[in-house]
Amino acid sequence: MKRVLTTCPYCGIGCMFYLLVDGDGILVGVEPSTQHVVSKGQLCVKGWNAHHFVNHPDRLTLPMIRRNGQLESTCWDEALDLVATRLKEIQAANGSDSVAFFSSAKTTNEENYLMMKLARAVFKTNNVDHCARLCHSSTVIGLAAAFGSGAMTNSISCVEQADCYLVTGSNTTEQHPLIGSRIINNVVNNGARLIVADNRKIRLSRLADIHVRWKNGTDVAFLNSVMNVIIAEGLEDTEFVRDRTENYEQLKRTVADYPPERAAEICGITPREIVQVSRIFAAAERAMIVYAMGITQHTHGVDNVKTCANLAMLTGNIGRPGTGVNPLRGQNNVQGACDMGALPDVYSGYQKVAEPAIRAKFKKAWAVKYLPDGAGHAVTTAIDAAAEGRLKALYIMGENPMMSDPDQNHVRKAIERLEFVVVQDIFPTPTTRYADIILPAGSYAEKDGTFTSTERRVQRVRKAIEPVGQSRSDWQILCDVAVKCGYGGMKYSSPEDVMDEIAALTPIYGGISYDRIDRVGLQWPCPDKNHSGTAVMHAGKFARGLGMFSPARYRPSAELPDSRYPFLLSTGRCYFHFHTGTMTRRSRLLDREEPFPFVEVNPADAAELRIQNRNWVYVATRRAEVKAMAHVTDVVGKGVLFMPFHFEEGPANLLTNNALDPVAKIPEYKVCAAKIRSAP
Amino acid sequence: MCRKDTERTMRLLTERQLEAFLRSAETDYDVRVPVALRDGTRTLGRLDDGRLALAGGAIPAKMTNVFFPQMDRLLTAGPDGPDIPKPVLRPLLVVGFTAQDAECLEFIDRFYAENYRDDVYFNRRDGAVIVCVSGRCGPQGRFLEIAGGKCDMEFICDGQSYLVLGYSPVGKALTEKLAARQPAGTATLTELQKESDSLAREDSRLLQAASRLLLEEKVPEEFWRSVSDRCIACTSCNLVCPTCTCFDVFDRVVDGKVQRWRTWDSCQLDGFMREASGHNPMGLEHQRTRRRIHHKLAADPKRWGQLTCMLCGRCDDACPTGIGVKAVCREMVSKYGSV
Structure with a gap:
């Protein structure tokens, strides 16, 4: 029995465990790491079962090409040739931006970096994005505007130090179980206060001091009203507001329009609940906001995020252990995929493609003469563009838009209209059915690399077994495609080489190297090799200098119940x-x-x-x-x-x-x- | 056990000497020992899997997984008929059981032998040599209870070295191979035994009290609701429990052959008891929470004549929300009874 230390492939908490490999090279179990900072010998049910799918007989094991409407197996050489040739032909006929690349929050940092490098350096387009668009794009934008950085401000260990939680739009015990458990323990054993603001009666609501079941989509009205009460009752942290923030007067004016009576009506709750929440939250020495998709997945998602940030700043709950605005990232490497610049407007480390100096740096490093400067398509707008015939080809790595994107009929029509679809995945999915080429990829257990957890911790992923069938690691496939396209700048001997390049080009990852994260991962920002990482962001100073109050007004959701759809x-x-x-x-x-x-x-x-x-x-x-x-x-x-x-x-x-x-x-x-x- | 007999085969070895002994035993045995893995996690592995880590108490994974692993192949069936796993050629020699682990093993040996003898389990278990580790080598310097005759051999730490004792014929034979070593002083063993005998038995009394409360039906449903509110259904309690024996069976078709596997199951899952109709006699969370404790402390005593929680402590360590057996019993007894 071989045991290989690696990072869980499910949620963004980043638990580490040992994969157990039997003598035939089959995964037969997991054992949690007792030494890891988060798992501490514990796992959730998905973690305990994280070995199981890897050797499932459904795995894609051979490259496939569509011939006469049927998918047939082929060799790697032919498949890769066709990928390179067809994408280049389509670009020659329709322009660089007629092709888009979907990267993947399930793959490693190195692979996301290579996907965005392939899109930008080889195919000269910024049409690269991934499923963070569907989960936390509003966080990345909203928190970057408020604080200067779009990530979880604090660490998972901080969850144990809070004396009050506002959990909103996060079913924490189900989706981030080992964060949910920390909240339970602190509430049950230490009497921490718990406010749950969620329409659903989630497990945490059973232990809450107050559970506010607002109407879905009325988040801004509720939180504005909480701030209205805090200001009206003089419960704000005046010193913090004065010294650390800007634009307070505008916040005051906006939230003045949300007295509890008005907000209660919008939210379908009582004014008393709003007052209670305000007092509990403002009274805490260390109050923490925990949120997830219930805040972000709205047509007013960015407003929701900014409003959470406003509340944290108003009460001085930022920059200290046990506080902060803590968006919980839902996938093992959705933080990393964003960090790596698998986004249409930034390179790795959120360096903007629009800035000439940044482009010049990447041009030099990647040995290319040109890099595009305009923002590319997002996952969602790429599908719209495909439906309208503006996008001609799509290269999808480890994503399943047929299932994950909204309005499946719209997605199907869009994908059917594409001239060429490449899907790189480990299993057949509803999306592979529409592929012209399927490239069989290796799972997390078959490759080396890193994932970055929700607390910005860059951690090792290690190869436990040989690739199943003829599958290859995503990083190898992407490099092979680059070579087929005649680009010489994507030849690496290992993912470690890729990480060295990432560190050299990405200030927040500057201090990351495999030898430094062999036992315990480091939390970015980690700018140099002597830096020990950052557990709590914005301590003393926000990443953007002063925290920016960004008040928003309540806007109803796009489609509300009516008599036909009640x-x-x-x-x-x-x-x-x-x-x-x-x-x-x-x-x-x-x-x-x-x-x-x-x-x-x-x-x-x-x-x-x-x-x-x-x-x-x-x-x-x-x-x-x-x-x-x-x-x-x-x-x-x-x-x-x-x-x-x-x-x-x-x-x-x-x-x-x-x-x-x-x-x-x-x-x-x-x-x-x-x-x-x-x-x- | 005859003390004189034990003394005759007793030896005193340093950890390094023990390691050399275990390496030499690899000729005849498939030796498994507590090792520290790359990040310091202790587990049961081969000597080359990591640094020998005898000290530290119960290893976090259950010891019984060496005979009943998380996933295990039951048979492979192709056109030529089924291929059923055979008994291992080289017997196992497993080091690292605590006294409680040895009791757990004794129970699941009974469990798997009775009525439907579990051949896959006994393929590995038969002929295996069980070695306990005890004495002054527990976590945070705590003393680990001496197992005595519950195993084949025992390594008892005196704080620096290990007294090696053989109990069963095979254990004695192995110990006698160490004849060249300096025999240990009996005073040390007596002293250690006294230390072991004086260990507080509070947890044991707590468990007995909790068992009585359950047998006398003094614990209301409301209690189980309050515990289950804190359960996140991670299933760790079952998966680390050395006396949990439940498994599920599934098939995989690979290269034209059917592989039949079993995998650890958990009574904390809704699907564990759900009927094909969808009806579930254990369909509520608090019923499942109750079952976990009730089974070990009330149902098993009636069926097997013994409590089947041996207080190994693993579920309390592995539970993310602090509702392992000991914690729940403490809460139960403080609310509804007295020790």
Whole structure:
């Protein structure tokens, strides 16, 4: 039995464990690291099952090419030749920006860096993005505007030090279990105060001092009103506001329009709840805001994020242990994929493509004469461009837009209209069905590299087994494509070489090297080899200097319930599955736990509609209708439905609304109008 | 056990000498020992997997996984018929059991032998030599209870070296191979035994009290609700428990052959008891939380005549929210009874 220390491939917490490999090279289990700063000998249910999918017989093991409408296996050489040739032909005929690249939050930092390098240095386009667009693009933009950096301000260890939490739009115990557990422990054992502001009755709400079940999408009105009360009652941190922030007067003016009575009406709660929340939060010495998709996935996602930042600054809860604005990143390497510049407007380390000096630096390092300067397509706008015929080709690495993007019919039409689709993945997915070429990639267990966790900790991923079949690591495939395109600047002997290049070009990763993170990862900013990393950001000074109050006004969600579609449908994840189910639905115990697409329905609504628990129902929106099993539960409020998006046979994203935040281009997964009926 | 007999085969070795002895035993045995892995995590591995780490108490992974691993192949069936795993050729010699671990092993040996004998388990278990580690080598300097005759051999730490004792015929034979070493003084063993006997048994009394409360049905549903509110269904409690024996079975078709595997299961999962209809007699969280404790402390005593929590402490260490067996029993007894 071989044991290999690596990082979990599921959520962004970044637990480390040992993969157990039997004599035949098959993964047969995991053992948590007892020494790791986060896992400490503990794991969640997905972590304990993280070995299971890797050797599943469904793995893609051979490259495939579509011939006469059918996908047929082929050799690597032919597949790579065709990728290079077709993409170049399409660009020659339609311009550089007729091609787009989807990078992946599941792959390593090195691979995300190489994907963006391939797009920019080889194919001369900034059309590179990844699924952070769909989860935390509003965070990256909102917090960068407020603080100068778009990442979690504090560390996971800080969660144990807070004496008050505002958990909003985060089902923490299900989606970030080892952060949720820290909140539970601190509340139960040390009496920390807990405010849960969420429409769903999540586990944490059972232990909360107050659970505010606001109407989905009324976040800005609620938080503005909390600040209204704090200012009215003189509970703000005047010293912090004076010394560390700017634009306070505008904040004051904006939140003045949200007295509790008015906000309560918008939010569907009582004014008293708003006052209570304000007092509890403002009274804390160390208050921490924890949020996730419930804040970000709205047409006003950036406003939501900025409003959270405003509240933290108003009460001086930033820059100290146990405080901060803490967006929890949902994927193992979604932080890293952003850090690596798999985004349409920045290189690695959020260095802007629009700045000539930055472009000059990368041109020199990559030995190219030209790099594009305009922002490229986001994941969401690329799909729109494809639907309109403006985008001709798509190279998708480790993403499954057919399942993950809003309004699946729209995505399907867009992908069908493309002239050429390359999909690089470990399993067949609804997206590979539309591929012209499938490149079989290696899973996290078959390669070396790094992931960056939600607390900005850059950690090692280690090869435990040989690649399954003829699959190859993503980094090797990307380098092979570059070589086929005649580019000599992507030849590396190992992912470690790539990290050395990243460190040389990326100030926040300047001090990262494999030898320094062999046992414990480092948290960026880590600018040089002597720097020990940054646990708490914005201590003493914000990354942008002064913190910027960025007040926002409440804007209703794009599509609200009406007489035809009387329910509010919200989508997300459940505990046992992950995203489009590619991995968890091939993990025996996880799939056994939730084997069917389901929709949560409030018992009162179910009674009215004569729907019983575990009955099959149809959920419909203006886009489509989907069959799912009813879970009758008071986790959802009356008039609200909740559906996870993991199930190919009942895809929630057939239903969702492709309405985007105007700045972040994030879709409104959390609110659309729906109706429900029993399935005959 | 006859003390004179034990004394005759007793030896005193340094950890380095023990390592040399274990290496020499590799000729006849598949030797597994506590090792420290690359980041310091202790586990059960081969001598070359990491630094020998005898001290530190119970290793975090359950020791019984050497016979009942997380995932195990039950058979492979192709056109030529099934290929069933055979008994291991070289027996295992497993070092690192605590006294409690040895009790756990004794129980699952009974469990897997009775009614439906589990051949896959006994393929590895039969002929295996069980070696306990005890004495002055526990975590934070704590004394580890001496196991005595619950194992084949024992390494008892006197603070610097290890007394090596053989109990079973095979254990004695192995110990006698160390004849060239200096025999240990019996005074030391007596002293260590006294230290072991004087160990506080508070946890044991707590467990007994909790068991009584459960058998007398004095613990209301409300208690289990309050505990289950803190359960995040990670399943760690089951997966690290040396007396948890439940598994699920699944098949994989690889290269035209069916591989049948089993994998550790958890009674904390809804799917564990869910019927094909969807009905689940353990369909509520607090019912599953109750089952975890009740099974070990109330159901098993009726079925097997013994408590099946041996207080190894693993679930308390692995539970992210502090509701391992000991913690729950402490809370239960403080609310509804007395030790």
